[in-house]
Amino acid sequence: MPYPAETAREKLLKAAAVLFYENGIAGTGIDAIIARAGVAKKSLYNNFDSKADLVHAYLTIRHAELLAFYERRVATAVTPKDKVLAVFDAYQDHAEFAYEHGFRGCGLLNAAAELTVGDIGRDAVRRHKEEVEGLIANHLGELLNGDAERAKMLARQLAFLLEGAITRAGLEGNSALVLEARTMTSDMLDRL
Amino acid sequence: MPYPAETAREKLLKAAAVLFYENGIAGTGIDAIIARAGVAKKSLYNNFDSKADLVHAYLTIRHAELLAFYERRVATAVTPKDKVLAVFDAYQDHAEFAYEHGFRGCGLLNAAAELTVGDIGRDAVRRHKEEVEGLIANHLGELLNGDAERAKMLARQLAFLLEGAITRAGLEGNSALVLEARTMTSDMLDRL
DNA sequence: TTAGGTAGCCAGACCGGTCTACCTACTTGC
């Protein structure tokens, strides 16, 4: 075999990612997941404690995926401005990578919408969004020659803009709206 | 009696609004709704065809509520700038009005996140957001002395900003972030 | 041998939805 056969765990995570994104978490049953993964139910419970555990793994992976897309984009960026825009590109890349039957916005955010206030999954999503805002702030700090105060404020604004664009893009089923937000941001940075 | 007793329909809509917002749609069962409303199950199915019908009524009412808050704010606004900001104030008002156990962002958006791509509820939410963007565009048209092209572009940007702020506010459980977006917008409009 | 896979049945809870049977409050015809 050229590469080790896909484990049940990997198959389950792949299947769950698609189904959770398309039909929501509550809207996705265990049976649907194992059917898509082509795996026995026992294998699911051998690899995960519960559905909630699988959901948590899903959120963690999606977070890591997005950071990976970001790292790749930021690696080719030269100017600080390009690095700021790399965050936008990362979401765009992930959008094109992740969806199968129509773009539905940020998977992490959609998941958070289904989770109740105390849920640890919600916290994970919150931390993800804060981390992204932090990335923007760092690159803006470079761009603004170390004016951290101003960078922080502008980063929040850009984070809101990006967030709103992704959300609206999900509603319209058109990830091009994220590109619009990128253009707006690019223009805004030119005007600094 | 000073005023007619609350009908079962009204009780159900009130109860459903709280539960849908707090626990999500799929996370809210019929039994929980009738228990909170203090109403017989038969009364639910006398007033609504199905749970989906109740959900649709919920979305319609939340849309109307927000527009009512907006109308009230825009009535006291004098300058076009104030009218643009009235949309932000409306969301802020609605946030403070609607939540009971912690702010969770835009109820319409959270609901949309649970609905699959073809669902008519999703379209209703999309239209709502487009209408809000339209309101902003109209007021910006005034502000920009009829430059509709520019108003439209800026309206989209402000709509993204507002949307992102509400979303992030929901994650943080703090509606003050919407106020931040309002301040950003106010500053931005001053710089026009 | 054994770890990890398969198929699939089962328990118990909960789901949306239907139904019967009874109970007010109001309206209407006489």
Added chain:
DNA sequence: GCAAGTAGGTAGACCGGTCTGGCTACCTAA
């Protein structure tokens, strides 16, 4: 004034189906 009808309420049993999760029994490759 009052009986009859009606509209809309109550409580709650019940239905078929689906949910998560546990289980047995068998298979297969290292």
